[in-house]
Amino acid sequence: MADSEPMKLSVIIPAKNEAASIGPVVEQIRTGYPEAEILVIDDGSTDATAETAKTAGATVVSHPASLGNGAAIKTGARKASGEILVMLDADGQHDPADIPRLLEKLYEGYDMAIGARSAGSHANAARLAANGIYNVFASLITGHTIPDLTSGFRAVKAKLFRNFIYLLPNGFSYPTTITMAFMRAGYPVEFVQIKAQKREGKSHIRPIRDGIRFLIIIFKVATLYAPLKIFFPMSAVFFSIGIAYYAYTYSTMGRFTNMSMLLFSAAVIIFLIGLISEQITALNYKQPSD
Template identity: 70%
Template sequence: MENPRLSIIIPAKNEAAAISEVVRDIMSRYPHAEVIVVNDGSTDDTAKLAQEAGATVINHPHALGNGAAVKRGAREASGDTLVFLDGDGQHNPADIPRLLERLDQGFDMVVGARAGASSHANTGRLMANGVYNLVASMVTGQAIPDLTSGFRAAKAQKFRQYLYLLPNGFSYPTTITMAFMRSGYPVDFIDIKAAKRKGKSHIRPVRDGIRFLMIIFKIATLYAPLKLFLPASALFFLTGVGYYFFTYVTQGRFTNMSLLLFSAAVIVFLIGLISEQITSLNYKDAENLAGPRQGTSSAPPQIKATD
């Protein structure tokens, strides 16, 4: 089939324990869909097993990152609708029709939100995701039950608008979700049950602890920088006022520390203002660059799962 309506993309790195089962399950449900496995520098038989199961395999010569694999798959896919899921067996292909149904109802992206503690790898990950979701919900003003889920479906044309914004690492779901919301594209979340992964996890506590802090910062700066920089600026300013009052009462003068705090307030505010303008230009550029992909149409996906 030269131009399938549906492309299912699976980023995979050393997922030999599960990849064959995942691909076969998808192929049995969507025999006419384009199934792409992006092998991100695996050192096991991931690529071989995926190809034997019937998937189109794209190989990275060395590991570039989960986000890089997702971007490569999105570029190579020829379908009008893209579905992304992990190759470790956590995501159930039986949930794909539920994602596509919501797309047909007018949403541009639908995310499979992990429901319940059992759907998360461990308590630490559950707590971290809870903080992500809370911060993102506060910044956007919308309820976001799962910001970091890798199981999602999206309109291909709109998804490709933001490929240049997506990082090469594991935080790509955060970026693409916030990008869609920032641009006013409707995003929906449906509850899913995620199984325990098969094979070894790629999560590292120290590295991912640092990533946790970076994602929190990125959530705010990606969506609305002034919501982060304006309170920080106000804090510096109010601290400067308080310190000036203290020194005026006790010493009768204006000190260098007060001047430093006032200067910091102005600088932080200006950085936030410039960041806001850059963010707006980024999304404007994405919309200007977007165009219909040759050989595809904007009609909703027609492929249905087989029983």
């Protein structure tokens, strides 16, 4: 497979306490792409993740403490020498055999290809429901069909990915951020349906913590892509309530009240915040000069 690759490939695998699965993952990638650079970013593991990955043939970069999944991806992107980056999980959920399907989309002209998990992929009901809401909301905001906003399995052109490293959070929401960033900047993104397998070992996701993360991602999707699509409807709601309340007080008391003024002021302030946010967002995605 590697002989047909026109550009150098770097595979980035963030890993934390994945000694049970990292070996087979690295070995399968090495078999399919013997010339590829395989970087395992050991994010403060307390087990034999680093040693197992080295034995399997990966280059290991270790964080002295756990910094987060997104931080591991950023470290890998900075260290990688390839022109194309492939990112996948270390827990065995992502099948390296799907890598050629992602790379094919890049060769067709897309700047990022994302492995979209099919409906039959392994996940608990709560996570499937949350992902479904993410996808619908993001699709409405962007105007593009997004079947899997949070997938960590993707192939991307390295130069473009590094342009947005400064935007990426250190936690698990990095896939959301980079997907929205590429779409906002006008880079073509394609989704490839994959079947995610049951993970090896214990998940690092926690219901309460990630329930809060769920809400944050919903707002981040909007603010990363088009803040006015959130702020303008909110402004319109306050303005409409203000009009309705003014009509009520005028008809019953014949006067304009402080509450109506407060609602109108809130509508204007919310709209102006959205307008400023829109300008800041546009500056964030300004393409750098070559």
